[in-house]
């Protein structure tokens with residue numbers, strides 16, 4: 413069952429998401445402290461072997477040190493594995509919690525016309541998961557325990573410590589400089605790439621028209637300048653990033669040489685032991701290693717934070733005012749009351765204050781010229797669009813506010829542009845639920861499509877969906893009709909249901925409409941072809957978003973019919 417998520421829930425969800433991340437990061441940071449300590453195992457072992465074992469020539473000391481070092485390394489491996497599992501669990505929890513609300517917000521954004529944003533945010537969620545299980549997320553945690561290495565270096569000799577502080581300071585400054593040079597540009601380049609890909613994939617959905625009419629060169633020219641801009645930004649950001657990365661790496665190597673030289677001179681002066689020289693060099697390389705990949709990791713953090721921001725913004729903007737409690741099925745009339753609809757981003761209304769009532773067991777035909785607002789009215793009737801003022805009520809309940817799961821059980825909708833979902837015919841008719849096959853067959857029979865499905869090689873198990881060519885336009889429309897009448901809805905809204913139908917299909921459609929009407933269903937049908945209106949009980953003539961006429965079909969048809977011209981006056985009869 414699909415539950416509407418309220419705005420306050422969204423805020424809680426975002427807070428929960430942040431809390432999960434911070435809690436996981438804190439736990440992993442604590443583990444990283446121990447891991448950093450245990451990473452000292454090898455340098456300390458070397459120091460001890462050099463200064464104690466070789467001088468004392470004691471096998472016992474060597475064996476004991478080797479056992480201790482082995483234990484330390486084993487513990488190091490276990491803790492690192494636990495840390496990886498921590499991130500995996502955190503990523504899993506975060507994605508599991510966000511998945512459904514994000515999907516719901518994406519669907520709402522898509523219905524409101526923001527399909528591009530919606531599909532990107534679903535990719536963002538997957539990217540966030542990948543980031544949380546990557547090594548980039550660990551890098552700053554290792555960096556924050558660097559002071560442990562500094563303490564060890566100061567303990568070995570103050571000069572080692574001073575060199576380490578200066579080296580780390582220089583590398584941090586370089587990291588900050590690199591961030592300053594690349595952050596904004598990387599962000600812009602990523603955003604430009606995302607927009608390009610979304611635009612291109614949106615256009616490619618019309619691949620047949622593009623192919624048939626040779627539109628690709630013109631489209632490619634349009635895309636080229638955007639792509640060149642995105643590629644330029646990304647190249648520049650990459651070049652800067654690479655330059656800073658190479659500088660950092662070379663400097664780090666210089667610093668290691670400086671550490672070894674310092675160690676050697678301290679040994680020559682007799683102020684440090686050869687073991688401490690080797691140990692200090694290794695600790696120094698461990699200390700400086702995280703700074704090497706600082707810039708690369710930083711980029712991953714920027715990308716992940718942008719992904720999170722897009723998810724957060726979508727969730728925050730998804731202001732669902734719908735009910736979250738299912739409403740029981742009802743039998744009452746459909747009332748449209750003072751309905752006004754202004755599409756998002758437009759100033760003028762498309763539906764301009766209309767009102768009428770349709771009783772159960774009625775077929776209402778909606779007619780009118782193109783762009784009169786018929787399809788918009790259909791979308792408002794099924795709660796796919798939110799009225800700007802007024803409302804549509806079924807048995808007194810506002811259809812927009814209705815909890816979507818229970819509303820869906822009572823409603824059938826055949827949109828103007830039919831699209832079947834990826835799945836089998838059976839799944840499509842059953843609205844992608846696990847359904848009793850008898851109900852699926854009943855819906856198919858009602859829509860007069862059972863025999864046609866039986867003639868397909870895989871019958872009800874035939875795979876269909878966008879991009880598959882298994883079915884003709886008319887067949888798709890009839891299966892979508894079976895999906896709309898599945899479960900014998902109380903409200904059935906059909907937008908141009910006969911656009912692709914032949915005479916047989918149209919007759920089957922009219923039979924289904926009459927059967928449901930006789931069952932007490934309110935059937936609303938929008939059509940340009942007049943034949944289908946023969947089965948309508950009432951007619952609504954919509955013109956420029958206003959009701960031009962509303963009433964019994966027979967009386968309206970009489971007023972619409974052109975006046976009969978009298979014979980014998982030279983006029984045709």
Ligand SMILES: Nc1ncnc2c1ncn2[C@@H]1O[C@H](COP(=O)(O)OP(=O)(O)OP(=O)(O)O)[C@@H](O)[C@H]1O
Nearest residue numbers: 525755756758762781782783784785786787788789
């Ligand atoms: N989401 C929207 N954003 C912008 N304009 C919209 C939106 N929805 C509808 N419109 C506008 O509302 C008007 C009515 O559109 P609608 O699809 O309802 O007409 P119609 O009567 O069904 O036309 P047709 O018979 O040609 O299908 C059109 O001018 C359309 O551009």
